[in-house]
Amino acid sequence: MIAIGANLYYRNPSRKLFVIGVTGTDGKTTTVNLIYHLLKTAGKKVSMISTVKAIIGEEEYHLGFHVTTPDSREIQKFISLAALAGSEYLILETTSHALDQFRVRGVNFRMGVLTNITSEHLDYHKNYENYLQSKAKLFKKTALAILNADDPSFAKLKSEVKGRVLSYGIKKSADVMAIHIRHEALETRFDVTFSQAEVLAANQWGQEDLKYGNEFELGDEKYLEYPIRSNLLGEFNINNILAAIACVLKLNLSPQEIMEGIQSFMPPQGRMERVETGRDFEVMIDFAHTPGAFEKVLPFVKSITRGRLVHVFGAAGLRDFAKRPKMGAISAQYADLIVLTAEDPRTEDVNQIMSEIASGAKKGQFKEVSVAAFEKSEKGQLFLIPDRQDAIEFAVRKLAQRDDLIFISGKGHETSMCLGHQEFPWSERKAVVEALKERKDF
Numbered sequence: 001m002i003a004i005g006a007n008l009y010y011r012n013p014s015r016k017l018f019v020i021g022v023t024g025t026d027g028k029t030t031t032v033n034l035i036y037h038l039l040k041t042a043g044k045k046v047s048m049i050s051t052v053k054a055i056i057g058e059e060e061y062h063l064g065f066h067v068t069t070p071d072s073r074e075i076q077k078f079i080s081l082a083a084l085a086g087s088e089y090l091i092l093e094t095t096s097h098a099l100d101q102f103r104v105r106g107v108n109f110r111m112g113v114l115t116n117i118t119s120e121h122l123d124y125h126k127n128y129e130n131y132l133q134s135k136a137k138l139f140k141k142t143a144l145a146i147l148n149a150d151d152p153s154f155a156k157l158k159s160e161v162k163g164r165v166l167s168y169g170i171k172k173s174a175d176v177m178a179i180h181i182r183h184e185a186l187e188t189r190f191d192v193t194f195s196q197a198e199v200l201a202a203n204q205w206g207q208e209d210l211k212y213g214n215e216f217e218l219g220d221e222k223y224l225e226y227p228i229r230s231n232l233l234g235e236f237n238i239n240n241i242l243a244a245i246a247c248v249l250k251l252n253l254s255p256q257e258i259m260e261g262i263q264s265f266m267p268p269q270g271r272m273e274r275v276e277t278g279r280d281f282e283v284m285i286d287f288a289h290t291p292g293a294f295e296k297v298l299p300f301v302k303s304i305t306r307g308r309l310v311h312v313f314g315a316a317g318l319r320d321f322a323k324r325p326k327m328g329a330i331s332a333q334y335a336d337l338i339v340l341t342a343e344d345p346r347t348e349d350v351n352q353i354m355s356e357i358a359s360g361a362k363k364g365q366f367k368e369v370s371v372a373a374f375e376k377s378e379k380g381q382l383f384l385i386p387d388r389q390d391a392i393e394f395a396v397r398k399l400a401q402r403d404d405l406i407f408i409s410g411k412g413h414e415t416s417m418c419l420g421h422q423e424f425p426w427s428e429r430k431a432v433v434e435a436l437k438e439r440k441d442f
Contacts, residue, residue: 057085118292270412332364
């Protein structure tokens with residue numbers, strides 16, 4: 001097997017590091033980057049491999065097109081380089097495909113972190129149970145599993161875990177929880193609370209550490225509570241923050257290191273990223289490309305929209321077909337106008353993909369309007385524009401009005417668009433900038 005051969009070739013490099021695997025449907029990249037940032041700003045020697053990039057020691061590596069977890073040889077090479085760079089920790093974004101295909105076989109995971117599990121990649125896994133079992137493989141390898149108590153998968157995954165479980169959540173009772181949540185225009189604030197005995201078993205915190213928060217008792221247990229401020233927006237990101245906090249609490253970071261690290265963290269490229277327009281409307285880019293992500297992201301985006309929400313998106317070709325109408329229906333619940341377009345159609349007909357998404361939006365009372373016949377933008381309009389650049393330009397130049405927010409989702413950080421069998425250069429941000437250049441009516 002390739003994974004075993006690669007592991008032997010590089011002489012079991014993961015045994016020289018504390019490897020943390022992060023898996024889930026949505027939020028993996030943000031959580032990986034958060035954990036990396038918290039450890040890095042606390043002075044730890046750390047490397048990471050995520051969707052956006054790999055950072056090994058002080059070197060950055062581009063991973064190529066549409067890559068989350070690289071192949072076995074690349075994984076072992078990066079782990080070996082991390083060990084040679086003197087890293088103590090490595091955070092590895094770990095997909096269900098990588099787990100199911102044994103790409104991470106031989107990696108000595110010490111801790112596993114779950115963000116969530118929603119219906120995605122069912123074109124590959126065939127059903128939700130198979131998808132969940134693929135994720136569960138990570139937690140059968142780790143001494144500590146950090147699980148999302150709010151996620152429907154929690155009970156099932158907890159029963160599969162061989163080691164200890166540390167839970168986090170907002171709605172359900174958990175070991176690490178967020179309370180007193182305040183959503184503000186440019187930041188999120190909340191208090192994180194946790195059981196002193198459960199979470200701090202290995203920590204040697206003194207009075208200096210305790211002074212930053214409150215200590216209280218609930219029944220026979222002592223709890224600690226600390227204030228958190230973050231540049232990340234939306235409730236879905238609070239769960240990502242809690243996952244990262246639960247992780248580094250077990251790695252002996254102090255309250256001050258955690259609070260300062262979270263406050264200084266900026267979102268990864270293509271995640272809830274605002275593009276400066278110089279106009280009286282806003283544009284935001286995000287990687288959301290699943291029904292689960294839409295259900296988390298769109299309510300928040302709608303809540304910060306002063307005017308109308310214009311949603312530009314598509315769905316990948318040769319991937320989970322069942323999610324398409326669901327995405328259209330969810331978008332129709334929150335968006336005022338929808339522009340459907342290409343998102344890596346591959347060898348599928350982009351018009352067929354858009355039609356399948358549109359079927360869900362039309363059930364939400366959206367009506368398809370021909371671009372050729374377009375005269376005036378009104379709520380409930382649905383446009384199908386196959387070329388993504390054209391779609392973005394249409395949203396920016398024709399639809400956007402004062403106080404509107406154009407939310408472009410699905411590509412985020414990605415640097416290519418797959419059309420047919422070929423990858424073509426693509427930048428969501430550059431596409432928006434190009435569209436803004438030609439807007440003449442301001």
